[in-house]
Amino acid sequence: MSTPSPAAGPPTGPVRVALVGTGNIARFHAEALRSLPEQAEIVAAVDVDTEALSAFRSRFAVPAGYTDLTEMLDRERPELVHVCTPPGLHRSQVEACLGAGASVLVEKPPALSLAEAEKMAAAEGGERGPWMATVFQHRFGSGARRVRALAEAGVLGRPLVAACHTTWFRPQEYFDVPWRGRWETEGGGPTMGHGIHQMDLLLSLLGEWTEVSAVARRQARDIETEDVSLARVDFAGGAVASVVNSLVSPQEESRIRIDFERATVELVHLYGYGDDNWRITPAPGYEDEVTAAWEGGEWGTDSGHRAQVSQVLAALRGGTAPPVTSAESLRTMRLVAGVYASAFQGRPVTPADLGPESPFHTRMDGGGVRW
Template sequence: MTGTYEIALVGTGGIAGVHAGDVATLGPRARIVAAVDPEADRLDAFADTWSIPHRYRSLDDLLEARSPDLVDLCTPPALHAAQAVECVRRGLAVLCEKPPALSLAEMDEIAAAEAAGGGTFATVFQHRFGSAAASLRGLVGDARIGRPTAAVCHTLWYRPDAYFAPSWRGSWEAEGGGPTMGHGIHQMDLMLSVLGPWQDVTAVAARRFRPTDTEDISAAIVTFESGAVATVVNSLLSPRETSYLRFDFEHATVEVEHLYGYRDDDWRVTPTPEHADAVAAAWADGPAGRPSGHAAQLGAVLDALDDGDVPPVSTADAWSTMELIAAVYASSFTRRPVRRGEIDPDSPFYRRMDGTGAPWMPKGAAT
């Protein structure tokens, strides 16, 4: 396509402002032509701030009036699947904030709607799109750094009790899970994008201190098809907040520590002494200068639309990340290892992340 892509932004909460600001950085490639929110005052304030000409109180109203090039879903998680299905059935391209759905069942509903309607669905996993992550993915399988051996994936954040004051926060029905689902999902997705298919997981999850139905901490050991083993910790109880990933290869360790986004300088590469020159040359061969963030992914989405391709991150890509999250919960609540592919439509964890029910909840709470 030539010209300017027209974007409709659905939802005008805090994350929508981030999206709007990043669309503005794209210059003439894209513009927000419509915004949707059921609260009129909030909708008007947002649209006035970002000079958005068309305003709608519902997604249905938008879709009856317009056919945007891209629908950007910035709504609460419980709305994502139904809204995505409605859009892709009409053949539209959708970009959706995380988590893309509340369950694997909902992910399959989105995929079926894509197949039926011809639209496309992509999830916002912006950490894939920084240049350093792209460089690392390009080196997997490169003899200069060797085979992957181990990894660390930690999302150690802090949220006080007051964070959960809104009734929908910390509930399985509205958010689908706690930090495993709503916070650590970004780092786990980046880990999977580097290390490839996972094989099995053994995990624990607990609700220690926060007034929630969901967990406030989880930990997992994940084995990959390559043989690499990763430790994954997701917490909302960590006063020194950090997002930390470490990838050990035969000839080098590659690390990144940040909080909500990284630049090239946040990454560190440590080679073995005998491979120092080769590792340095390999890392220098990769792209540089692009921080992670929504703007980076939005640019990649528009590139895909230019070429007639499915925008990244596709439903299949996001399904793998969601399957790992479901497996963390399933392993935690059944107290046994869970293999990839095991959570099928016959599993209680296919339709709800809490499956048979979190052990700290009243019996029968999960349905």
């Protein structure tokens, strides 16, 4: 039997999926794929750690295992590869997959720098793919989709002020994993590695950012990167937001709050949300209109890998670029780079300041931070 060619157009049956990296997060990918048998089949997994690979293959009944990505791509010709390795490997692995004609769903952060992310986007195949999508699973719960729909329909009025806080706790031992806490391998601290999820969600709700003014600190952990950052972000739509990213907060929480003219929308959760994590408070005079639109919106989908993976598979089967697209993930990466550039240069930064001439284009630390 001949193996289908990924270049042959949209998949006609279940998408042939491979995973590279079988560590912590790969489990969420495999569970999501297994729960969507009509949309996807897992054909292979790749890991340099043969024990991790073998345990993963047994647990998820993966038919083929490889220690080399290129060999897997040659032999299996997957249509989609989920890249679940540490961030320092993403660029070369994503480019290898795209070069072999396979679309990619890469874990966040998609790359270590804007320069890398732009090169990866340039390796996509254009209108017919293959494409690169990034995992930002918080966009895909029904709560976020409902807020976006109401905002787009004009029910909420203009966004005015917002808060986006990712205040988590990671003890020093968390950084014993060799790639964590280092600019070279993780690309940054909680701004790049943790708060990026909520910053992406905020951008998906508020649109283009225009200026950021930030500070970054090492408050408590013995690591190369920051363990705390705080930023003020302006948006083209007129809103201003406070963004806090922390790994030193014993009472852990992920919080987004947006005050629109006609309602406050709030999300409080930790690593993922359901409908119950969202609350809306209409402004006086708008109770009936806002409540009716809220109750009539989309409900029933938790945020998480399954919600995003099902959208990725549907897009591929429909022959369109899967979400979150390279352009959208670049916008989020640009805000991360803007936070670091502003914090380490001590001045406000706009997206236009982050072009190839900026040292923060090639490295999130701008080539060296003296704390």
